[in-house]
Amino acid sequence: MSAQRWRDPVRVPDVACARAARARQARLTKPPGSLGRLEEVVCRLAALQASERPRVDAVRIVVFAADHGVAAQGVSAFPQAVTAEMVRNFARGGAAINVLARSLGASLEVVNLGTVHETGRLPGVIDRPIGSGTADLAREPAMAEAQLLEALAAGGEAAERAGRAEVDLLIGGDMGIGNTTAASAVASALLSVPPRYLAGPGTGLDAAGVRRKAAVIEHALALHGSALAEPLEVLRRLGGFEIAALVGLYLRGAQLGIPLLVDGFIATTAALVAVRVNASAREWFIYAHRSAEPGHRMVLETLQAEPLLSLGMRLGEASGAAVAVPLLRLACALHEEMATFEEAGVSAGPEPQP
Numbered sequence: 163m164s165a166q167r168w169r170d171p172v173r174v175p176d177v178a179c180a181r182a183a184r185a186r187q188a189r190l191t192k193p194p195g196s197l198g199r200l201e202e203v204v205c206r207l208a209a210l211q212a213s214e215r216p217r218v219d220a221v222r223i224v225v226f227a228a229d230h231g232v233a234a235q236g237v238s239a240f241p242q243a244v245t246a247e248m249v250r251n252f253a254r255g256g257a258a259i260n261v262l263a264r265s266l267g268a269s270l271e272v273v274n275l276g277t278v279h280e281t282g283r284l285p286g287v288i289d290r291p292i293g294s295g296t297a298d299l300a301r302e303p304a305m306a307e308a309q310l311l312e313a314l315a316a317g318g319e320a321a322e323r324a325g326r327a328e329v330d331l332l333i334g335g336d337m338g339i340g341n342t343t344a345a346s347a348v349a350s351a352l353l354s355v356p357p358r359y360l361a362g363p364g365t366g367l368d369a370a371g372v373r374r375k376a377a378v379i380e381h382a383l384a385l386h387g388s389a390l391a392e393p394l395e396v397l398r399r400l401g402g403f404e405i406a407a408l409v410g411l412y413l414r415g416a417q418l419g420i421p422l423l424v425d426g427f428i429a430t431t432a433a434l435v436a437v438r439v440n441a442s443a444r445e446w447f448i449y450a451h452r453s454a455e456p457g458h459r460m461v462l463e464t465l466q467a468e469p470l471l472s473l474g475m476r477l478g479e480a481s482g483a484a485v486a487v488p489l490l491r492l493a494c495a496l497h498e499e500m501a502t503f504e505e506a507g508v509s510a511g512p513e514p515q516p
């Protein structure tokens with residue numbers, strides 16, 4: 163598999179800008195550290211944007227949609243037709259992510275990688291067909307090698323469009339009935355954790371449904387067996403087009419030096435694959451929220467990631483990441499606009515001890 167380009171070096175964050183941003187934070191009229199994670203995240207953004215005064219004005223959200231053969235195993239509370247129906251809903255502007263993108267003034271791209279049910283050409287939807295959904299991962303590899311490479315490339319292209327648009331922040335999202343099964347299978351293989359610890363309700367399975375889902379994944383892991391030794395092979399056999407596109411978005415985004423805000427369980431599993439393929443990509447990821455899907459906690463732990471929010475959301479579509487954007491904007495506004503002790507004539511505390 164010719165996947166070398168995904169291992170090419172990522173941009174190196176600018177530590178001098180992070181240091182300058184930290185020094186400015188220490189001079190602002192507040193006890194040092196009192197803005198907690200807001201200080202930390204603005205200093206990280208400073209390094210990623212190579213600017214002492216980072217901004218989150220231009221935000222691009224890309225939602226990748228695709229179907230999953232494993233849906234045939236009855237692993238979702240919703241029928242497979244919903245994937246294509248939701249793509250139509252995205253085109254009409256009625257989905258959660260449409261509302262969030264409009265409220266944020268963020269640009270939204272929807273990329274349809276292949277659904278079982280036809281959508282026809284839709285305004286504002288980029289058709290990038292790779293197949294009419296993946297094969298059933300419980301019976302055979304979800305993707306052929308060429309399909310995996312195409313799905314990665316589709317994500318890379320979206321990152322390149324975002325780079326040309328000079329966005330300050332890039333967010334990826336997913337739509338695909340059955341994709342919590344695919345993501346749980348990928349995470350289970352990469353973490354070497356039995357699927358019963360990772361599988362969750364997704365769109366709303368009951369306890370018996372979750373047990374069935376874990377058994378389907380268990381069966382898949384046994385079927386693919388020792389072939390699951392390498393991260394891109396895990397992705398090819400157990401993933402999905404939209405999950406692979408997210409991996410491509412993250413890796414190309416990191417290579418281009420675009421800060422990436424990671425959404426919930428599906429997106430974080432893609433981020434884990436990206437980090438296993440190219441370890442330094444991790445520097446470019448900011449984790450937005452902790453999804454209610456139980457597998458998310460373990461994937462976050464493995465990545466040593468502490469997300470900004472925990473709202474019990476479990477939607478996907480990049481929705482949790484979109485909800486975290488106002489926090490990043492507020493962190494930047496505080497950093498930019500607060501007076502320093504010197505400007506305000508406020509007495510600074512003792513110099514920090516070395």
Ligand SMILES: Cc1cc2ncn([C@H]3O[C@H](COP(=O)(O)O)[C@@H](O)[C@H]3O)c2cc1C
Pocket residue numbers: 237238239240244248336337338339340341342343363364365366477478479
């Ligand atoms: C109406 C609707 C809108 C959605 N938007 C995102 N998802 C999310 O739920 C699905 C994953 O859950 P599972 O693995 O249980 O199928 C994916 O489509 C994901 O994007 C949705 C699901 C539904 C039903």
Ligand SMILES: O=C(O)c1cccnc1
Pocket residue numbers: 342364365425426427428429453454455458475476477478479
């Ligand atoms: O956290 C997620 O990404 C998620 C959870 C449930 C359903 N779809 C996505």
